[in-house]
Amino acid sequence: DIQMTQSPSTLSASVGDRVTITCRASQNINSWLAWYQQKPGRAPKLLIYKASTLDSGVPSTFSGSGSGTEFTLTISSLQPDDIATYYCQQYNNFPWAFGQGTTVEIK
């Protein structure tokens, strides 16, 4: 099974900062990677699929990059509404797997 590892587990940054979250796969997943945002008490929301394609309605402050085994999610200018836990998910192989999550806080 493919393992997904995110870093850091928690991130504290100021409003307006550029924020980067890394996701590593234990084997090549090509570009079959998605990113989700989950706010407390809410369902996850799709942000990005195929490593870098923004889902409809997602602000352009979010971007994704990478292929193979290493991927990044970047928030170009952190806003208070971005406070959430972010998860990556591989869909190259069954079983589909999520990273353990990165919680983004405001400093």
Added chain:
Amino acid sequence: QVQLVESGGGVVQPGKSLKLSCAASGFTFSPYALHWVRHAPGKGLEWVAFISFDGSNEYYADSVKGRFTISRDQSKSTIYLQMNSLRVEDTAVYYCARTNPAAGYYFDVWGQGTLVTVSS
């Protein structure tokens, strides 16, 4: 409005059973594969089960294989999760989520979730 609405959660004792439902609306049900994904307290997201667009294929996480069964009723645009032999570690919010096999198995629509608590 595209929507998935889960129901059926509750408090149940270890070893007992529970059946969750997920009703779809606002889109054509038949082309889409559906999944159950859970979120245990203090933990990350865990994919649980998959059913293909026509119900002919089912896959399960090792943690629930042999205990949980996913099914779908095309006439009601609804999927189900029959959970037997429940364990304390099955306590979680259970979400149903949609994937489009033509686009890839990422989850583009999620329900609001239903809480399952397994406790004596």
